[in-house]
Amino acid sequence: MLGKLMKYEWRGLRLPLLIMLGILGGTTLLTCAIIFTINPKMDNVSAGFSTMSLVLCILLYYFGIIGCSVGTMLIIAIRFYKTTYTDQGYLTHTLPVTSTTLLAAKTITAVLCYLAMLAGIFATIMIILGAIYIHVSNLSGYDKVYIDRMVGEVLSEMSMSFREDYGISLGGFITFYTVFMIIACISSIMIILGCVSLGQLYTKHRIIGAIIAYFAIVSVQQVISYIAMLPTYSKMLRAEALSETIPMFEVISPTMIISLLWAVVVSVIMHIINLHMMTKRLNLE
Amino acid sequence: MNEQYMNAAPLLQINDLCKRYPGMGSYMSVFHMNLTIPRGRIIGLLGPNGCGKTTLIKMINGLLAPTSGTVYINGMFPGAQSKRVISYLPERTYLDNGMKVRQMVDYFGDFYEDFSKEKAYSMLESLGISPEARLKTLSKGTKEKVQLILVMSRNAELYILDEPIAGVDPAARDYILRTIITNYNPNSTIILSTHLISDIENVLDDVIFMKNGSLMLYTSVDAIRDQQNKSVDAYFREVYAC
Structure with missing residues (x-):
């Protein structure tokens, strides 16, 4: 029963999480794209635009990370509240499972979702660092x-x-x-x-x-x-x-x-x- | 109480059950209730608003912890095992609006061993409800019908239906009552809580009258008709006259 409960918990949580990860992925790609436009050989005006775009992108990415982290917690809390203590609770609490199993399923799924979100954030940081590394090594001429x-x-x-x-x-x-x-x-x-x-x-x-x-x-x-x-x-x-x-x-x-x-x-x-x-x-x- | 109830093995046994909600002082929503319910009956749980019907139903379903007393379902305390044998329709709509009807059927099929998907799909088809419809797109009445179909598609031992016909049009009421009768397993018992007595009294075997959290009367519909020479609805109006 634990597996079945976790399956439905994941189904309830996955859509908003995937949307958030999609937005974070988008800001990561945008940041990487801006990084690749930076070139020391640019004239002052283009370099200024490029740097400003990069700062804005990094800010957007930063708020994206905060939003994803806080947003995941909020989604977990809202789902737990809705399925446990509102009208949906009538279904949840009449399933033929013990409260311990019910709570375990909700907790394990929530922890896994949060860890997945943290792993996603870590992956985007690595992607941005990788983009910086590739771009700098290309520009160095070595x-x-x-x-x-x-x-x-x-x-x-x-x-x-x-x-x-x-x-x-x-x-x-x-x-x-x-x-x-x-x-x-x-x-x-x-x-x-x-x-x-x-x-x-x-x-x-x-x-x-x-x-x-x-x-x-x-x-x-x-x-x-x-x-x-x-x-x-x-x-x-x-x-x-x-x-x-x-x-x-x-x-x-x-x-x-x-x-x-x-x-x-x-x-x-x-x-x-x-x-x-x-x-x-x-x-x- | 009729002798047949005393002899039958109880499906539901309630002993000295009390419930006091926090913050309600000494007021008891259910007060020292004793009840023995056998198998194979359709029982109306009747009483005015606030008499404790829903509180009693919640305690039977393990949704509320009693202040004192015990509830046994098939000899078990309310818990995971008892929930296997009870099919409960609350007065609230408990379906996840984000899911499709088909997904709810799968959900019930996953968790309840006694759930028949064929029966559910057949009833949905007869009502013209698409399994692919998302629940948030359905009207309140249609959602209630879906919920009833899910509950009645189980081959449970005890069905507890809390206000199943409140808030739906007369045609839907007829359908709901027909669904209950058609899907009723003679070895199981249905407890039906409602205010709309005239609509359901023809399907009832027994009635339970509750007043101020206590059991006032538990008898058969025939006994009321024979002894009081009245319909259950008329007798209810007399008993609860303001």
Whole structure:
């Protein structure tokens, strides 16, 4: 049943997500096209137009990224609200599945959609960087193979010095940061869904209730993140006082681990709230 | 209560059921209700607005948690297993407007083992509703018919229909009642909640009268006609006279 529920969740979410990804893809292609028009041999007027177009495109792309990220969260929240707590909830909650399966399907699909959107954003960044790289290497007049070899050597050196500067290998850091991002993403989804559920406690103003719950939880999260920063500040101050050099990862890792633990704890709390609201406190309009 | 009800194995058993909504003080929407419903009956759940009919139906369907008391469907608490045997038509339109009729048929087919796609398509055809029509393009009445078709295309043990004929024209009412009767499985029970008693009383076996959240009367339609010498509609008007 979990697979079937996820299939229908995906069907409900895919269209707006694909539209957003399409718009982001369009702005990416536009940005790449403008990048390829930039040429140092241009006269001042053309160069000015080209640079202005590029700035506008990058701004458009930037807002596209923000829009996609926030838009995905909104779409997930709206779908969860509609299918769980409005008239559609009568169908959702009378399906022959447990509330745990129902919530798991909604959460897993939402997390996968959000991760897919983040992967899409990452891919567009790589495309733009690739376009810059190709264009600059074409303009430089050097042999392509030579440039590739030079860039390879620079990246290899950076990777070697990464461990000395940061106290962790580049691969290790990327793995750690990827896990961190995935858990942060799951936590964000759980908070959004949990807030929609908490909003149901305000029976007359359910949406306002959800928004209030969200801001309350985000405020608590801000306080926790300040507390999580304390070990980092204390290590930095101690290193400065003793004139020591501490690798960057050693400084930031306690903060990241506390943030990770908080993300896990808040996800579990939100899951329990969601289940409680969907079983014991369910009161459809 | 008629003796036949006592002897039959209950499909639905309600024991001392109470429901108090938060913020309603001590007021109970359903108050110490006891009810035993056997198989093979068409039962009208009747009562004035706010008497607790929908609250009771929601608790049977697991859409509301009781404040106290228990509900058993086929000996099970409301949950995933009981939802397999209940086919529920709420008073709201619960269809996803973004979907096509065919997609809703597939949806029901995917989740309910007892759902017959053939029966659903046959009923849709008889009403001239295109399976390719998107639900948002259909009128409210047509959506209600689609919803009823989906619910009645299941071979469930207990059908709970909350106000199935409210808000539709008399011709549609006839169709809906015909659909209910035609698709009724003699081993299953239908609980039908409505205000429009005169329209449905000819199809009912039994009636449940509710008042202020309590069970006021549970008897057969024949008993009302024989003992009171009145139609159910006339008796209802007398009992609930303001």
